Amino acid sequence: MAGTLPAAGPASAATDPQRLTVDLAASEGPVMLGANGALYGLSDDGVPSDAALAPLKVTSISQKPEGGAQHPNGDALTVSKSFFRNGGGEINVMMQDIYAKWPYEDLGIDDYLPKVDKIAKEVAADPNSERFVYIPFNEPDQIWYKLGVADQAQYEANRDRFFRDWKTVYHRIRAIDPDARIAGPNEAAYHTRLLRDFLAFAKREDVLPQVMTWHELGSGSLRDFQAHYDDYRSLEREAGIAPLKINIDEYANRRDLSVPGQLVQWVSMFERNKVYANAAYWDAAGNLSGHVVRSNIPNGGWWFFRWYAGLTGDTVEVTPPQADTIDTLQGLASLDTGRRQAQVLLGGSAGDSDVVVRHVPRSVFGRTVTATVAEAAWSGYEGQHATPRVLARVKVKVADDGSVTVPLRGMRKMSAYRIVLTPGGSGTPATPSVPWSASYEAEAAAVTDGKVYTQGTVENANGYAASGTKDVGSLNQATSKVDFTVTVPRDGTYDLAILYGNQSGAPATQRLSVDGGDPVTVTYPSTENWTYRAKKELPIRLSAGTHELTLAKGAAEVTLDRVDLTARDGVPSASYEATLADISGRPSYDYSSSAGVGTGALVLRSGDQAVFDVYAPRDGYYTVVPRASAAVRLALHGETVTAAPGRPLRLYLAAGNNRVAMTAQHASVRSLTVSGAGSTAGTLGHEADSATLAGGAELVDSAYASGGSYIGRLGNSPSSTAEFTVRAPSSGRYLLVVHYAHNDRRDNGHAYNTDIMSRTADITVGDGAPVRVTFKNTWSSDDYWTVGVPVDLRKGSNKVTFGNATAWAPDIDRIELGRVVGLP
Template identity: 90%
Template sequence: MAATLPAAGSATAAADPQRLTVDLAASEGPVMLGANGALYGLGDDGVPADAALEPLKITSISQKPQGGLQHPNGDALSVSKSFFRNGGGEINVMMQDIYAKWPYEDLGIDDYLPKVDKIAKEVSADPDSDRFVYIPFNEPDQIWYKLGVSDQAQYEANRDRFFKDWKTVYQRIRATDPDARIAGPNEAAYHSRLLKDFLAFAKRENVLPQIMTWHELGSGSLRDFQAHYDNYRALEREAGIAPLKINIDEYANRRDLSVPGQLVQWVSMFERNKVYANMAYWDAAGNMSGHVVRSGIPNGGWWFFRWYAGLTGDTVKVTPPQPNAIDTLQGLASLDTSRRQAQVLLGGSAGDSDVVVRNVARSLFGRTVTATVAEAAWSGYEGQHATPRVLARTKVKVAADGSVTVPLRGMDKMSAYRIVLTPGGSGTPTAASVPWTASYEAEDAAITDGKVYTQGTVSNANGYAASGTKDVGSLNQATSKVDFTVTVPKDGTYDLAILYGNQSGAPATQRLSIDGAAPLTVSYPSTENWTYRAKKDVTVRLSAGTHQLALAKGDREVTLDRIDLIAHDGEPSASYEATLADISGKPSYDYSSSAGVGTGALVLRSGDKAVFDVYAPRDGYYTVVPHASAPVRLALHGETVTAAPGKPLRLYLVAGNNRLALTARHASVGSLHVSGDGSTRGTLSYEGASATLAGGARLVDSAHASAGSYIGWLGNSPSSTAEFTVDAPKAGRYVLVVHYAHNDRRDNGHAYNTDIMSRAADITVGTAAPLKATFKNTWSWDDYWTLGVPVDLKKGANTVTFRNATAWAPNIDRIELGRVVG
């Protein structure tokens, strides 16, 4: 259940709420956004998509050297253009990932040095070479050198070998790249003994790294990191070394990734200490460590990082109920005096809490504030998450002592919550509309021929996350089923969200029956494995009262974690506050009124821009209404359109996140309202069978393709092409949506990495220059995903040609085209 704010005058909970205190007068320094990086977060240029990457404002990322054999993609130079054009900071080059095996082949330093030379030569020749960081060794305490041994004599022998090699490699890099920034020693865990010796050696031999790195990969890190950090800074002082930049370049367990409430705990401690940190690579490259669904769709974890990227000004002191304790309520907060905004991000514990914000200055906020509370819930690793729901929007009087208390009741342990405080102004904010919701755990249901498994606990931190730490699997018998008893408050339509896993290798089905009625077929797309959770949305009609919802085995096995029922309140809609948008230029913030969405207005003038992150559940047309005082211009997919105040626009959005940029000569903008469910009325649709094929490309029969066949064997030759002829009713900017599938992989023998590969195609419209599109692996050959590519069409007939002269293109089911401005 979502957290709620208690009604005015309601009784408090029987148990005292936890208290998280924020002190706006205690600055910790400018917001750094250091903890948003990932190891192998990028797989290829376009994976993840720009619209999913840019909003996160990533400060550092770790990738393998060009041509490295450790994984099939994620080469630092190959992904650098995507990273840098989307505002990325710096790329750590994991140099030892040039090797193919894990643990790395220990062939001696003489084998490694020519590889070091090659990497340094390639990186130093890059136009952005100053934005790369060399990491010469990865986990030397375990790999090659075994620096964690308890025997002191053996430790010293191993240490001296490592120090000798560190100096040799350091000097080798600098010989090729004199301005190189080098990071290390990069242990798998924090070792005070080693770091004390390393600092003394590196200072004496003039081979001190510019960035200090180590890994925090145990659940105990949530308890121990602060002590590690404090100890390291003390070692620096003892050695007479000025504080080095720190990057914890691998952090978190599997159970933490994708889970907003877990991520709060990690990010808060890193941001508080102003260190950089990159999430670990436990699964597949190209999804920002499990936070981007497919190529451009957000999950709950993505929205948490989007909130984190939205913090501005200074972070301020947060005192949680239990500092440095595993799986407890934690938080971080910021104050931007120029914007007159305070934000608090918190989560990690179930139950009730009071968030007490102290030193709310009247000079900034006035006598009242508007408090807006939203929730980013766990939706699984591969489960889409709509724009976070606003749970409450209320005007609160600042107490005589300068404090504001925001109560949260019924918090979900796996969710993160954001509280935004802005000046109250005049008027009354629009109350949040929160639909009725109920959740039901699969392990608590009636199970026939299935088994309950425990997942993602503190003692099994590298297990995958599961709601309630349990799921139901082994539903592989003809009689396997899970019966949920649910109760709904009124007759109506309900959205049923099913958290599931499907490792069967193809789309799998279950039979959904309500109160024993004739079953409906629910089809589940493939997932990486049985526990890499995704979300399937279904609509059901229920009368008021109690019902039995049964999910029985269909053609293949599916694992079940939880179901959610949400009262269906018409077509999806969301309002995006302009005062929380990304900005450029120097817009001003107007809080004279808190009416409407309640966070005031953004005043744009020539040269100013506000960028909104807008979610779409599927490709199609949506109604977009800018609430502004004067005409504004909206830019989307390379098209710009003028909108009158309050005038609805019909715009084509791609599934997932869309970046909408808004400019104006002079306008006060309150919000951007987006509604709809992705209408395809007015789009152009062409099945693969309508294309002209050449050079070996051919139609292949498939029961999973929309019309019974797809285009296969496309590419891998200059002559292999698929050409569609599309008839555009108007000239202009369109989005070409490609329905595709492929399951290319290369198994490098890693126990915990799924080495999926992308495919690419050059897309040519008429005589225009080809556009290169990258298509992420779809987990099976029979699951079709979509990729949207903006193109320009002339009125009438246009040819759209797909090719890849040097490698295989994806299988293509069909294409659709929608004019950006419908």
């Protein structure tokens, strides 16, 4: 009989659980991480931030050529700097995005060839030219050549014209860049007829691409991709062509992006077949296709890709309940015998499941394993997601047949789950504290003067995702409200999270009341549109029992999707397990004890490093405690500090993800514990009105700015500057947090891309060299976001100057500085 674990959640309906089977003895080859790419995933240097980009280990992205008119940003050579410094793999250059219109202006091949020359010369001159891939044509089955037509004679005429142009452009690129790697044909959908003809032609004329590309952009791709892949490989064999690298350089629908349970379905089939894949660009550039909030904040989708990036060793065979079926339980898994870890990522279905892990090697794991189960939930496209909660951590015997069964109960369809198996060792793992939580759908509440809408179904796959596929909108009357009936188990403080949309163009409000009592105002920052969900969090005091929570219209309109209530149990805290950290060097893994928090210990020696991805809900100070056997050194924001075993440090973290690097001479490390809510005690705050302005920069009154005004018309001239005088209590490394806003965008008439633009500012401290910082669009001129910039201050007076000689800088509300290593 297989060893089993206690349920990771409450039992659901009395139906037989689904079964997903993992065979650790059936290797599929080394983990490739090919499916973590994005089309226009980067928009500027710094968008997304280094701390959001590096942990995902992105293998490929697709971007436009330098100066391309298709979008205002996302130029391949420009974003390559941040992509490559954060460990990125290669960049596909979408050459036809040199054109402005969509579909592209068809001005003939003679118009296109000079553009091809310019692109090839620029890429060939780049010092990293070998890391770029040219994609000469985009969706030729629909654009310019219409290769998807049913009429055979018309198809052949169109095909022959495309083949002539393919050969011409191929040779044109190679004449300039002899080592160029070229990808294609890059159809909008899979076409057996075209690919058979294309392979025969390309082989005969010696213009075969080095990378085969096509798009999978329908919900049916979750059913059909495997057949497409198998058919394509058979076409290669038929043509006598060795297997080409494949990149599905656009995949997924709007309803999939940001949703962990949907993403796992796509990623599992791509990784299983060892192909590369870039998620589609349906909305705004610079957020890795909907998985980074603002510039640095994870959502649920980001955490799924962080888990994916954490797979090491070989992937192994996974048998889902229903293979190649839309919106069903799917998964992928890996085994790393050196680290003595097996990991399973799964999701896509609600209800109960049993994960059966077969052929658990005794030589690697021994007779017992520790199983750790965590959940990455859907938090919206623009909704922050804290470190995924551990639901269960239990030691269990491996059965005589070498299997372990992990039961998951009450799974949520939009969530993804991670199971980590490690050797059991001695002792008893600490039971994770899982606070009480409940969710309430807006469409199931009492709606007054509003309307229920259906979103993100299989039939409307390019609609935006919604919890339960429905939300409530048109709450635009003075009497509009939604009454939620909730029941909580005890008196106390609860965290209320509201999934919402706000396209009003400014912060919007609703009035929140409990049981008809005096209302409080809830303020919602702007979002991209009514259905591009963000998450508003606030505390609420409730007594045990049933209550009616009312969200009534305030200033402007807000759409509502779902509210969550979670019991607040003390100070927020998360523990990051050392055995799951990113490593460099050759640390070893010690699972002799599974007692307490953590799956085991990571043994660091001189030359080794472990990097932890630490989440902070807001900019501020947090308590950080390394659980180690000896002193370790922590590096954060360019500052390094030594910590004795168990000694708490007060560190300043940026809102979102923070990469904390740990080194040691010799230490056994179990975890890094981070607690707190982001204290600002001891920080240096300066409002806009304290700055000295010059050259046209001016103070503008605003009800939305923290001090009642912001600095506007800053930059666009060498003389236009804002200078703050900062008095530092001590010399050292600080994080400068800039509160800013701007809403630059370009309307190019696209049906779906929101072409937002970033602004930049040059920040100078004292007489140091200016540092250029990128500030992403904040969706409205009245919503203030933050960007953190590490700076060095000397004790006493320091001048911090903002400017931009050639373009407008963002509007600045205030600045805040915190010493990276704060006083206890």
